[in-house]
Amino acid sequence: MSTLHTVNKSPFATGSLESCLAHCKDGDAVLMIEDGVYGGLAGTAVADLVQQKAGSVAIYVLSADTQARGLAADKLLQGIKGVDYDGFVDLVADHDRTQSWL
Amino acid sequence: MSEIKKFLYVNRKAPYGTIYALESLEVVLIGAAFEQDVSLAFLDDGVFQLTKGQNTDGIGIKNFSPTYRALGDYEVTKLYVEQESLDERGLTLDDLQAVVYEDEDDDWEEKPSIRVVSRAEMADIMADQDVVLSF
């Protein structure tokens, strides 16, 4: 039993990513979408927090959203995987529930 | 009738700055007709939805805080409030309005609907649901 969490807000604007990570269980997945993808950047104030969680939780970014914002793959934290829209659908299907952090 | 599912409404926004809180409450009231196993979670700024003493006369928006007290009539009796979210905002349970329900299985005794839980317990509650609706 696991949950897919989606985060669509920048971690520098709201506490949604932090709150999401604080409520994730081991084996869950976090997918950053829209402005949420800024949470995947390396060298930010939340990078350590995300990196730390990446050990027990799979972390994804929606590639269309990173590309739109000009975030190249080498700017993202190690271990974060990019997915396309089909990958998004697969993630939803592969988890028992989806929870949006708005 | 299909089998009963566990629905959790997650409330993370303060009441009047955005429409989320009111929308959530309306969906809960409408959804109550489907007789599912409903719980509400209040965390982050969502805990502000339940504070006492709200008076919206000056802002031209309806004060919907009394409506939470009607949830018991709609058989919505589990309002989980996160302790850490209260702490971070300098709030205690005393700052929240009392919300009660009458327990049909216990001679209609009046019982509190608000249950304060830790962040870890909240994570467990979330992981135990069939459907999570976020506001």
Place this chain on the structure above:
Amino acid sequence: MDYDVNGTTIAADEEGYITNLSEWSKELADVIAVNEKIDMNEEHWEVVNFLRDYYEEYQIAPAVRVLIKSVKKTMGKEKGNNKYMYELFPYGPAKQACKIAGLPKPTGCV
């Protein structure tokens, strides 16, 4: 669809719910009731007043099943049942009684 009460116009929406709740009066209730083809007696008023009290306390018009359950609790099972309520308000207690009580359409009522 507006109402006329002794020469004063009270605005209502297309279904006949008044738009400004503070314009309600007992005289208006009688006008709405006539429009709904309901001859108001003490029993109708009891339900209308119950709804107004409920709204005052909780800021919502209750769904029918909640209304009936609450009436049963406060006025007993002779009144807190579908048959009694629909005899008083044949087109639906929540809908018609709320309209007469000057409240919005119950949440979740279509």
